[in-house]
Amino acid sequence: MRLAIDSGKLLYALGVLFAAAALLYFVRDVVFDLSITVKAALLLLGFVVLFVAGVALERDVLDVVAFALSGVTYVVFVGYVVVRYSPGETGTFLLLAISAGLFVGLGYALRAGIPTPSRRTAAAALGGLLIVSAVLVGADALSGGVTYDVQTNESVTVSVPEPENPDRYPYIEAEIGAVTASNPSPFLRALDLPSLSGCLVGPTDHPEDSVYVDTDIEWDEDTIGASTTKSYAVTAELPIDPNRTEPKTYAVERDIDCSAERSEPTIAIQVDGSDTLD
Incomplete structure (x- = not known):
């Protein structure tokens, strides 16, 4: 057949x-x-x-x-x-x-x-x-499309919350800045925040260690309305010795290499994929 x-x-x-x-x-x-x-x-x-x-x-x-x-x-x-x-x-x-x-x-x-x-x-x-x-x-x-403005604080101070396990270094979440997304057009647009990463430099207990950096955007939030501006907090998980009795302050700098030398504990923040960096 x-x-x-x-x-x-x-x-x-x-x-x-x-x-x-x-x-x-x-x-x-x-x-x-x-x-x-x-x-x-x-x-x-x-x-x-x-x-x-x-x-x-x-x-x-x-x-x-x-x-x-x-x-x-x-x-x-x-x-x-x-x-x-x-x-x-x-x-x-x-x-x-x-x-x-x-x-x-x-x-x-x-x-x-x-x-x-x-x-x-x-x-x-x-x-x-x-x-x-x-x-x-x-x-x-x-x-015009969506623009992103990343702002970081000059420094952030963290302290050990009570109670804590003294046998390990806890990680404290702290707000270190904000990302602002602006859509000037009269159309709904896709929202894609810049990728953020960080590391510790200077006299720290964990030099050049990576730092988890994130924003408080909702997991399913991927659009921004017409003529709308939204702001999202930028947070970092920072290590701190639980045996410390005093708060610890980190300086915050952006666009520096993790191999940079600083005289004080510093969080180096790298920003990728943003349209506006101030």
Whole structure:
């Protein structure tokens, strides 16, 4: 028994699969530094463009390919909105229900016989949608991205809390500064705080030892709203001898090497991936 495979349809199917992969890569926020709002809008516009193309195309199978691509684009759009905007259980249900009604309605309209637009009408509609897309991308680029400002204290003083285990060096968490994220644009954007690291230099019990540095951002907080500024405390886990009776003070310096020499105990802070360092 010979298996008959239509070469053209096979290539169309591969094209749809690669298009789906490209869309998934697009929404990962690793290419095209666009805001979340504009990406979602472009996906929705892409769905409309491909659907209009499917209605206008008269060649065999190509209309089906266009409809398949429009459906895939819409699915990616819905997933992106749910993940990035976190509409909650009710919002997600409503979005899915509306989407179901939309596609049932479109399918019914196609079966009932939507009048095929002329090439001129279809070209005008597609051109208008492309202009809207270009305007959104331009506005996104001109509005600016998220900037980060890292500020550190000049020093921090820690003391041994009671009670403590005298047989080991405890680590005391202390606030050593703050990171401020600012989004001047009218669009929702991805939030990615600078990477912070630290070490001890100078006359310390553990010279050149790494220091755990972190911020108090929520684990699932990865977006910042339009025209919004947020501030996050920067904390460090510092070693201190539990046998000490007096508080211990560390100076805080940024962008110095862990091999640097200082006359007093110092926390060296390194900042990576920030746009603004003051």
